[in-house]
Amino acid sequence: MRDAVTSLIGSYDTKGKYLDRDAIDTLKSYFDTGMARVQAAGVINSDAAAIVKQAGLALFEEVPELIRPGGNAYTTRRYAACLRDMDYYLRYASYALVAGNMNVLDERVLQGLRETYNSLGVPVGPTVRGIQIMKDIVKERITAAGIPDASFVDAPFDHMCRDLAEISI
Numbered sequence: 264m265r266d267a268v269t270s271l272i273g274s275y276d277t278k279g280k281y282l283d284r285d286a287i288d289t290l291k292s293y294f295d296t297g298m299a300r301v302q303a304a305g306v307i308n309s310d311a312a313a314i315v316k317q318a319g320l321a322l323f324e325e326v327p328e329l330i331r332p333g334g335n336a337y338t339t340r341r342y343a344a345c346l347r348d349m350d351y352y353l354r355y356a357s358y359a360l361v362a363g364n365m366n367v368l369d370e371r372v373l374q375g376l377r378e379t380y381n382s383l384g385v386p387v388g389p390t391v392r393g394i395q396i397m398k399d400i401v402k403e404r405i406t407a408a409g410i411p412d413a414s415f416v417d418a419p420f421d422h423m424c425r426d427l428a429e430i431s432i
């Protein structure tokens with residue numbers, strides 16, 4: 264698992280270089296946004312259950328076939344599994360936000376996920392949609408909490424969507 268600092272140092276060490284102007288700029292922006300990213304993680308932590316619930320309801324309203332007979336989230340067990348997956352995406356997004364690096368998502372969430380989803384018939388398109396809905400809800404709440412520019416919140420959600428959508432079923 265890497266964060267913005269360890270990954271930067273790692274790549275400069277590989278080249279045997281001191282931290283140059285580009286590196287300093289990258290570090291500066293990481294530390295400048297540090298407080299906002301930590302505050303965002305705080306908002307996600309305290310609102311997590313409500314965020315997942317709200318996103319699930321919105322997703323099932325938008326794609327009602329999912330919870331009808333034959334849908335992948337039909338039955339209580341699968342409905343719960345779907346919301347649990349959404350909760351995983353949210354929790355790991357909050358880690359990636361604090362780390363300022365997407366590596367934790369690759370290692371802990373995305374590795375092997377498409378294969379699992381394919382083998383269980385979990386539809387990727389609606390999952391991606393669910394992650395996007397969750398991103399919008401998180402941004403609204405973070406803005407409401409007084410954090411001025413919530414655009415940094417996009418990165419982890421977009422990263423998961425892009426990776427999942429690469430091969431769709």
Ligand SMILES: CCC1=C(C)/C(=C/C2=NC(=C\c3[nH]c(/C=C4\NC(=O)[C@H](C)[C@H]4CC)c(C)c3CCC(=O)O)/C(CCC(=O)O)=C2C)NC1=O
Pocket residue numbers: 329334335336341342344345346348349351352371372376379383385386389390393
């Ligand atoms: C932390 C990393 C991590 C992830 C990401 C993860 C995902 C994950 N989701 C699963 C299942 C599942 N995932 C879903 C999700 C959905 N179905 C839909 O129709 C919706 C589109 C979507 C919710 C948005 C469902 C319904 C299942 C159960 C499928 C089944 O057992 O038939 C499974 C199979 C095993 C299980 O049921 O627990 C895994 C491994 N597990 C992990 O450890």
